[in-house]
């Protein structure tokens with residue numbers, strides 16, 4: 001946002017900033033000097049175990065609660081002073097999703113769209129269709145399943161075409177079709193509308209295709225951040241390579257430590273990426289190679305390395 005031309009130097013100001021934010025509940029510190037920034041158009045995954053402070057961070061950025069110390073900015077607004085402005089430019093999906101149980105799905109959406117001053121029945125009907133709730137729209141939300149409430153919560157969050165989305169566990173309770181649809185929708189919103197997204201999830205493999213960057217929270221502190229590539233570069237010092245061959249080969253003969261990982265499948269431990277090609281060439285001279293995969297650089301492996309503090 002706000003690309004300011006100061007003389008000859010162009011300064012890009014982050015869309016969201018948190019500076020040394022701490023939060024105490026009843027004298028207990030749950031966030032400790034949390035600092036990060038998010039640029040407009042980024043999709044950032046906020047990761048961390050139960051109780052690490054993810055939801056608290058989202059509630060602070062929304063102005064639902066105030067920090068005990070530190071500064072925050074969302075767009076042009078200070079969440080402590082301009083919570084209403086932030087809420088009108090952002091969509092939020094949290095656990096309860098703030099839906100009225102005794103109203104139908106459609107009534108909920110009509111109500112919230114009028115509250116947001118964005119009433120558009122055609123859009124509501126289209127979203128109900130897209131999120132697979134066309135049939136259920138006349139049923140009371142109290143009778144919805146967990147997954148249906150999640151879908152309705154997602155529609156509620158995006159009804160007014162917000163510039164910013166805060167999504168707390170957006171795929172919780174969804175079936176595989178629902179998960180795929182919601183993730184695709186988030187990605188499309190980001191790519192087509194430039195929507196900035198901050199999302200929390202424990203299902204790490206789902207995030208890899210959606211997030212451009214990650215923040216890792218542990219016991220209320222940011223312990224790591226970066227893109228998947230940056231984290232890989234920083235954290236992956238040895239390569240665990242899984243190779244599926246068409247014939248039994250003796251893994252020991254290729255000069256690297258190896259262990260069987262299934263029928264004709266071997267897991268090699270290599271000191272460097274540059275060892276991959278010569279190893280595969282040597283194996284391919286003896287047996288067909290069907291699949292090669294670096295196993296320890298996906299988000300889940302990185303998450304556990306970061307949590308375990310390995311390679312530090």
Ligand SMILES: Nc1ncnc2c1ncn2[C@@H]1O[C@H](COP(=O)(O)OP(=O)(O)OP(=O)(O)O)[C@@H](O)[C@H]1O
Nearest residue numbers: 025026030048049050051052053054055056057200
């Ligand atoms: N209103 C509150 N009053 C007192 N303590 C709270 C309150 N809200 C959160 N906490 C505490 O703050 C800590 C962080 O909670 P938070 O919900 O932010 O974690 P989280 O990372 O979102 O966890 P989860 O992955 O389980 O959703 C927890 O110890 C929690 O008990």
